[in-house]
Amino acid sequence: MSEATFHEERAAASIRLERGLVALGILALVAAPFLIYPIFVMKMLCFALFACAFNLLLGYTGLLSFGHAAFFGGAAYFCAYAVKAWGWPPEAGILLGTAGAALMGLVMGFLAIRRQGIYFAMITLAMAQMFYFFCVQAPFTEGEDGIQGVARGHLFGIVDLNVPMNMYFFVLAIFLLGVFAIWRIVNSPFGMILRSIRENENRAISLGYSVGRYKLAAFVMSAALAGLAGAVKAIVFQFATLTDVTWQMSGEVILMTLLGGIGTMVGPVVGAGLVVGLENTLATSGFPVTIATGLIFMVCVLIFRRGIVGEIYVRWLVRASGQGGNKH
Amino acid sequence: MTMIFGIPIQALLGQLLVGLINGSFYAMLSLGLAVIFGLLRIINFAHGALYMLGAFVGYLLLTHLGIGYWPALIVVPLAVGLFGVAVERVALSRLYRIDPLYGLLFTFGLALVIEGVFRFYYGVSGNPYAVPALLAGSTNLGFMFLPNYRGWVVVASLIVCIGTWLLIEKTRLGSYLRAATENPELVQAFGVNVPLLLTLTYGLGAALAGLAGILAAPVYQVSPLMGSDLIIVVFAVVVVGGMGSILGAIVTGYMLGLAEGLTKVFYPEASNLVVFVIMAIVLLLRPAGLFGRDA
Numbered sequence: 146m147s148e149a150t151f152h153e154e155r156a157a158a159s160i161r162l163e164r165g166l167v168a169l170g171i172l173a174l175v176a177a178p179f180l181i182y183p184i185f186v187m188k189m190l191c192f193a194l195f196a197c198a199f200n201l202l203l204g205y206t207g208l209l210s211f212g213h214a215a216f217f218g219g220a221a222y223f224c225a226y227a228v229k230a231w232g233w234p235p236e237a238g239i240l241l242g243t244a245g246a247a248l249m250g251l252v253m254g255f256l257a258i259r260r261q262g263i264y265f266a267m268i269t270l271a272m273a274q275m276f277y278f279f280c281v282q283a284p285f286t287e288g289e290d291g292i293q294g295v296a297r298g299h300l301f302g303i304v305d306l307n308v309p310m311n312m313y314f315f316v317l318a319i320f321l322l323g324v325f326a327i328w329r330i331v332n333s334p335f336g337m338i339l340r341s342i343r344e345n346e347n348r349a350i351s352l353g354y355s356v357g358r359y360k361l362a363a364f365v366m367s368a369a370l371a372g373l374a375g376a377v378k379a380i381v382f383q384f385a386t387l388t389d390v391t392w393q394m395s396g397e398v399i400l401m402t403l404l405g406g407i408g409t410m411v412g413p414v415v416g417a418g419l420v421v422g423l424e425n426t427l428a429t430s431g432f433p434v435t436i437a438t439g440l441i442f443m444v445c446v447l448i449f450r451r452g453i454v455g456e457i458y459v460r461w462l463v464r465a466s467g468q469g470g471n472k473h
Numbered sequence: 474m475t476m477i478f479g480i481p482i483q484a485l486l487g488q489l490l491v492g493l494i495n496g497s498f499y500a501m502l503s504l505g506l507a508v509i510f511g512l513l514r515i516i517n518f519a520h521g522a523l524y525m526l527g528a529f530v531g532y533l534l535l536t537h538l539g540i541g542y543w544p545a546l547i548v549v550p551l552a553v554g555l556f557g558v559a560v561e562r563v564a565l566s567r568l569y570r571i572d573p574l575y576g577l578l579f580t581f582g583l584a585l586v587i588e589g590v591f592r593f594y595y596g597v598s599g600n601p602y603a604v605p606a607l608l609a610g611s612t613n614l615g616f617m618f619l620p621n622y623r624g625w626v627v628v629a630s631l632i633v634c635i636g637t638w639l640l641i642e643k644t645r646l647g648s649y650l651r652a653a654t655e656n657p658e659l660v661q662a663f664g665v666n667v668p669l670l671l672t673l674t675y676g677l678g679a680a681l682a683g684l685a686g687i688l689a690a691p692v693y694q695v696s697p698l699m700g701s702d703l704i705i706v707v708f709a710v711v712v713v714g715g716m717g718s719i720l721g722a723i724v725t726g727y728m729l730g731l732a733e734g735l736t737k738v739f740y741p742e743a744s745n746l747v748v749f750v751i752m753a754i755v756l757l758l759r760p761a762g763l764f765g766r767d768a
Contacts (some may be wrong), residue, residue, distance in 0.1 A: 154622060164479075209574050209577075256756045256757070258759075259756050259760040260756070260760060261710070262573065263510075263516050263573055263574065263577060263710060264575065266574065266577060266707040267516065267711065267712055268712055268752070270705055270708055271706075271708055271709040271712065271749050271752055272749065272753070274705045274706075274709075274749065275749035275750070276748055278745040279746065281745075282742060282745075301610055340666065392701075392705060396581060396585070399578065399581075403578065433589045433590075433592065433593045434589075435585045435586070435588060435589035435592065436581075436585070436586050436589035436590060436593065438585055439581075439582040439583065439584070439585030439586035439587075439588075440582070440586060441590055442578060442581060442582025442585065442587070442621070443564065443578070443579055443582040443583060445578075445582075445653055446568070446575050446578050446579040446582065447564060447567060447568075447579065448489075448618070450571075450575065
């Protein structure tokens with residue numbers, strides 16, 4: 146039974162590590178707007194939530210969606226439109242965006258779960274591209290210009306979101322709530338079934354789980370949370386454009402998750418921070434962003450599949466459990 | 474003027490021809506994807522980028538070295554094929570033992586890099602590539618004018634598709650390939666060099682994409698974005714056809730091209746969407762694809 150205790154030790158060590166990292170992270174995020182340009186941190190937080198939502202699907206259910214931009218960008222459009230054209234308050238716009246993304250997730254997921262693995266990825270990519278073409282042509286998205294000049298307004302009619310610090314802590318609260326929700330989902334009995342599907346789908350079927358329903362539920366949750374991130378981003382930047390529904394955006398969220406560590410809670414946040422930071426740096430240097438992203442993709446896949454946080458976990462756990470020789 | 478369903482027959486045939494041309498490229502590209510997937514179990518996201526690379530190599534040969542269209546038809550597939558061989562040797566061969574999704578992600582990164590490099594040096598605007606003198610002008614078919622080059626593209630793509638199909642179904646090399654698809658260990662045990670076969674297959678797939686690229690250069694403009702626009706539609710084609718059969722990939726390619734052309738006549742707003750809508754319907758009715766075997 147040494148195997149079991151080894152695993153228990155590993156699990157305990159991993160929880161200790163995770164708690165430490167999370168406490169440090171929250172502290173850093175509370176301090177961040179006083180040290181760094183708040184808009185930049187808010188952008189990071191939106192993408193971090195987006196990546197965490199994506200990771201719920203890839204990391205914990207084993208489904209690679211290549212179409213998550215549709216939920217992120219779609220929700221941004223819904224939210225921006227409701228706030229600008231109908232004069233809705235920001236919280237209502239964000240709720241509408243989230244609900245819209247969930248509904249899209251239901252339709253796309255219903256079709257995509259009919260196939261597995263690589264086909265699943267291609268179907269989600271194609272459906273998202275279809276949504277992109279729809280957004281190019283539909284009048285409400287205002288085409289190439291996008292929906293601009295969305296008012297930030299007053300949260301619940303009281304808190305003025307035009308004050309940068311108010312906006313920041315609102316975004317931080319949503320980010321923490323979203324990640325907490327994902328953490329609860331992943332560690333619930335439901336989350337355990339998702340993991341069992343990831344590990345061995347046929348076995349889960351033979352144990353009597355209706356795998357399709359669980360996959361669809363995970364897909365809708367992931368879409369809704371990605372939508373939440375997109376809708377908040379629309380309020381922060383006060384616009385919604387085609388950029389957020391392109392396939393490049395779907396690729397970007399995959400990269401964030403892969404770079405940070407697939408199937409870890411903290412990884413996607415780290416990955417999102419790095420990718421957004423890198424893009425900001427490159428934007429002024431003249432070096433094309435796509436080349437850099439592509440290269441990171443290739444390197445990650447070839448030699449760095451655990452990602453940064455995944456790699457740290459492995460090192461830390463090997464040390465904590467006193468067992469050397471991590472065999473590759 | 475002759476009318477069909479209230480549409481002038483010339484307009485109808487014109488759009489059908491456009492559909493047939495697009496379908497030719499769908500067929501050639503989904504064929505390459507199917508060949509690569511069959512043996513390597515990798516979905517080659519870089520297929521669109523290789524197609525763009527083919528068009529660009531042809532364009533650069535013409536503008537920098539003065540090498541024209543006809544020699545380029547040989548040189549370009551060779552060059553792109555060699556590039557494919559190098560990619561397979563250096564990188565893809567390390568990914569066979571892990572989840573096939575990593576192959577998709579790697580080739581996605583590769584596509585971004587190739588596209589990024591050409592965007593960096595050539596911008597996003599298209600560069601015209603002149604139709605070769607031999608195929609300039611058009612022929613009066615009686616009911617419509619057919620630009621000669623477009624006719625050639627349809628014929629050439631049919632030759633390429635049938636040729637590849639024959640190579641795989643009727644030759645000894647093809648039989649090794651099909652055997653290795655079924656059971657690579659056993660084929661290796663019989664003394665066939667399977668790693669070499671894998672390398673050649675990826676090279677062949679890349680060469681097919683490059684050939685499609687140079688064929689496309691005079692039809693569409695040569696632009697760094699030409700591949701990524703196309704590859705997602707081709708993915709939908711592949712989902713509709715199922716990757717179980719080479720012939721299925723070819724037939725589906727032409728069919729969906731024609732469907733797109735028809736939609737342009739009757740409901741132009743939906744012409745970008747029709748392939749995806751068909752994909753959704755096929756997924757509802759026949760999840761394994763029209764020609765697919767259930768996995």
